[in-house]
Amino acid sequence: MLDDRHLLRMSDDVGLFEHACGAVPRREHGYCLDDAARGLVVLSRERDLTPRLARVQETLFAFTAHAHEDGRFRNRLGYDRGWRDAPGLGDWWGRALWGLGSTAAYAGRAWLRTEARLLFDAGARRRSPDLRAMVFAALGAADVLIRFPADEQARALLAAAVTAIGPVPPGRDWPWPERRLEYANAAVAEVLIAAGALLPEPGALTDGLRVLDWLVDRQTREGRLSVVPAGGWAPRQSPPGFDQQPIEVAALATACARAHAVTGDTRWTSTVELARTWFLGANDAGTPLLDRETGGCGDGLRADGVNRNQGAESMLAMLATFQLPRLRAGALTGAGAA
Secondary structure: OOOOHHHHHOEOOOOEEOOEEOOEEOHHHOEEHHHHHHHHHHHHOOOOOOHHHHHHHHHHHHHHHHHEEOOEEOOEEOOOOOEOOOOEOOHHHHHHHHHHHHHHHHOOOHHHHHHHHHHHHHHHOOOOOOHHHHHHHHHHHHHHHHHOOOOHHHHHHHHHHHHHHOOOOOOOOOOOOOOOEOOOOHHHHHHHHHHHHHOOOOOHHHHHHHHHHHHHHHOEEOOEEOOOEOOOEOOOOOOOOOOEOHHHHHHHHHHHHHHHHHHOOOHHHHHHHHHHHHHHOOOOOOOOOEOOOOOOEOOOEEOOEEOOOOOHHHHHHHHHHHHHHHOOOOOOOOOOOO
């Protein structure tokens, strides 16, 4: 069952507060679409939402709809309910489409699935020049295609993301389509795996599994996860590195869960378990990020311990990782649907 204590603490009738001081929401920093979208992904994957969580899901969807304008999205809303930015196609656009696609595919209420699919369709007509934005959007497209295999808008978006990723270099030294490992890296591999299962994309599945295997190997140290830190890694850098981020662990776990769902190879589940135990203290600092008293998650792993602040991003990354072993039937699958 989803531990909703900190999720409810960080929510109000507008959205999710972005930052916290310890476990206390910092209202002065307002809200962001990035977190609303992450929340939609987590809540859509739950089998049975409590009435309070169903209300949070509706609120986050309404926030996402309010942020939309002609296929673009705003990201930052102040506590005074005033937008702080213009509509754009940055990471938040991609995450919005991920949240909407997941909601359209898996939400328990039919009206919410219908509205989410309409809003997804409006945003999916756009393309972002930013690779991570395209990757996040493509994960939403994959969810839509799993539920609606004939959806041409989702199919075109997923294919466009594969093109944006480009060819995966051969060999084991640096089989990565970018000069550096940045953030949420495993999501890139996950898109290739999803495309290989859902599209007639020759080689995408093989490339995705190969690069994910490389990422797992590079981010495993002495039997535990030691993930890419906030500053990223260049080719000659290696673990340990700090400040390690929960979103990196969640991305790796979710990509491995999809690899298992698509291939049936149980070796991927061992990394999902390493990700879960990373939050519980099996990490480079030997310190849990999960706060058992509040249900929150520290915002980063440092050499000397854990960032005590428990923001929405980290909390949702932890919840997303913990829910993977009990995902609803059909989530992350779709092999042979093309």
